[in-house]
Every structure is written in structure tokens, then in C-alpha cells.
Amino acid sequence: MSRKLENKVAVITGGNSGIGFGTAKLFASEGAKVVITGRNAETLKTAAAEIGNGAIGIVSNVAEVKSFEPLYEEVKNTFGKIDVLVVNAGIILMAPLEDWTEEMFDQISDINYKGVFFTVQKALPYLNDGASIVITSSTVAEKGIAGSGAYVSSKAAERALVRSFATELASKNIRVNALSPGSIDTPIFEKNGFSKESADGMNTFFASAVALKRGGTVEEMAKGYLFLASDDSSYMTGADLVIDGGFRNL
Numbered sequence: 001m002s003r004k005l006e007n008k009v010a011v012i013t014g015g016n017s018g019i020g021f022g023t024a025k026l027f028a029s030e031g032a033k034v035v036i037t038g039r040n041a042e043t044l045k046t047a048a049a050e051i052g053n054g055a056i057g058i059v060s061n062v063a064e065v066k067s068f069e070p071l072y073e074e075v076k077n078t079f080g081k082i083d084v085l086v087v088n089a090g091i092i093l094m095a096p097l098e099d100w101t102e103e104m105f106d107q108i109s110d111i112n113y114k115g116v117f118f119t120v121q122k123a124l125p126y127l128n129d130g131a132s133i134v135i136t137s138s139t140v141a142e143k144g145i146a147g148s149g150a151y152v153s154s155k156a157a158e159r160a161l162v163r164s165f166a167t168e169l170a171s172k173n174i175r176v177n178a179l180s181p182g183s184i185d186t187p188i189f190e191k192n193g194f195s196k197e198s199a200d201g202m203n204t205f206f207a208s209a210v211a212l213k214r215g216g217t218v219e220e221m222a223k224g225y226l227f228l229a230s231d232d233s234s235y236m237t238g239a240d241l242v243i244d245g246g247f248r249n250l
Contacts, residue, residue: 004230006031009079011072013037013062013119014089016047019136019184022218023086023225028053030226033079037062037071037089062089062115063107068122081128084229087119087135090154094147105150112154120165120176130173134228135162137178139244155180159240166238175237177228182244183207183215211246 010027014020015036024047028034034055038044044057056078060071075082090112093104116135127133140148141155159178166176183206207215224243227233242248 003031004226004232005084008032008083008229009035009075009081010084010086010229011035011037011075011082011123012086012088013060015086016040016043016057019181019218019221019225020086020088021047021051023088023222024051024055026219026222026226027084027229028055030230032084035075035079062119063110065114065118065122068118072123072126076126082123082126083128083131085120085123085127085131085133086225086229087116087133089115089119090136092148092151094151096147097149100150108150108154112151113157116158116161120161127172127174131175132229132233133165133169133174133176134225135176135178137162137180137240139180139182139242139248141180142248162240163238170237175228175233177233177236177238178240179221179224179228180240180242180244180248181216181221182210182242182247184221185215185217206247209247210244211250214245216243216245 005027010032012020012024015024016038024034024036028051034051036044036047036055036057037060039059039061041059044059048055048057058071058074060067091108093108120133135158137158138155140152141159143152145152162176162178169176207213221243224241228241
């Protein structure tokens with residue numbers, strides 16, 4: 001192993017399952033001191049143990065701005081200042097336009113937009129100069145998909161934040177990039193209330209719609225996050241790394 005993140009402190013929101021968990025495992029194997037966040041203490045404990053290399057899990061809800069300062073204080077007291085921040089926590093909700101409620105809209109916005117904004121803003125005093133921030137957007141940020149207007153627009157908003165943050169933080173040599181996955185084999189649909197039948201249908205649809213005719217894997221996504229987190233991407237900021245099997249462009 002190349003140990004590209006040797007002794008780097010990496011915080012990954014939503015790191016107790018799916019892409020975040022796979023990324024945390026790869027970062028730890030590359031030498032990083034990993035902190036994962038989520039809302040469930042038990043799954044965080046189990047995930048941290050599997051990640052290894054002294055990884056820890058901290059309960060934190062990205063929809064609650066007041067939760068960030070205690071999170072970052074605990075990271076600093078345990079490992080020191082942050083070198084890599086992966087802003088990965090997010091949700092997906094879908095419904096016909098006429099069925100959307102204000103509560104559903106606010107839930108998407110609070111986590112996927114406001115949560116992302118303040119995850120970064122509140123981290124600023126705890127970031128080392130030269131840190132790398134990676135925000136998980138989505139290949140659908142530039143697509144029109146029926147029933148997903150609030151979700152798709154929240155992902156487009158994340159992409160806009162990447163550009164603004166990258167511009168503002170360049171003077172500190174802090175790089176900010178997006179990673180936009182396509183359809184990946186994770187439990188995200190089930191976790192967000194989809195029935196197994198609906199989740200399977202969504203995965204089948206996206207797999208059939210991409211040029212490579214399959215969904216991506218967590219391991220394939222994790223390699224993208226490692227690239228953006230490490231010095232391999234040292235001359236890259238404000239960009240969007242799209243790993244989607246060709247869904248957006250083909």
C-alpha cells in the first residue's frame with residue numbers, strides 16, 4: 001500500500017455505511033487517522049472497529065448546526081487539526097411533484113444543502129492550511145429526473161458551493177472538489193424509506209441507463225475520494241470528478 005494519507009487526520013460525515021464507510025476503510029489503510037460521523041452510536045462503533053487503524057465514530061447530525069462545534073472539538077482533542085474533510089452525509093427522497101410536502105423539502109435542504117454549507121463553514125478553524133475538502137454531489141445534478149426535483153437541485157447546489165468554497169479558500173491552499181457518483185451498490189434507497197421492490201427498480205433503471213451497463217461499487221468510489229484527498233490531485237480545485245459509468249455524458 002502506498003500510504004498516501006500517512007498520519008493525515010480525515011473526517012468523513014456519513015461514514016458508517018455505504019460510500020462513506022468504504023472510503024473510510026481505504027483512507028485508514030492508506031495511513032489516515034479516521035473519524036466517521038453519523039446519527040447511530042451502535043453502527044458507528046461497529047463501523048469504526050472494522051475500519052481499524054484507531055478510527056473513531058462520533059455521533060453528529062448534519063441537519064443540526066449546533067452539533068458541528070462539539071464534533072470538531074472532539075476531533076482536535078483526539079487527533080489534532082483536520083487534513084481531509086469528506087462531506088458525504090446526505091439523503092434522497094422522491095415523489096411526484098404534486099405529492100411533495102414542505103416537510104420533505106426541508107428535510108432534503110437541511111441535510112443536502114444547509115448541512116453541507118455549515119459542515120464546511122464550522123470546520124474552518126479546525127482545518128490545516130493545505131487541507132482537502134471533498135463534497136459528495138451526484139451525477140444527477142445536471143439531469144432532469146421526474147419526481148426528484150428537490151433532491152436533484154440540492155445536489156446542484158452542492159456543486160455550486162464547491163465552486164464558491166474553492167475560490168474563497170484558495171488563499172489558504174485549501175482545495176475543494178466534488179465527487180459525483182452514479183448508481184452505486186449501497187443501501188441508500190432502503191435507508192431513505194424505499195421499499196425493497198422500489199429500491200431494486202431504481203438500481204435496475206440506473207444500471208441499464210449507463211454505458212457500462214452496471215452499477216458502480218463502493219470500492220470504485222473510494223478510489224476517487226482518495227485521489228481528491230491526496231497530493232495526487234494537488235493542482236485540482238473547484239472541480240467535479242464524475243464516476244458514473246457514463247450516465248451523465250453518454
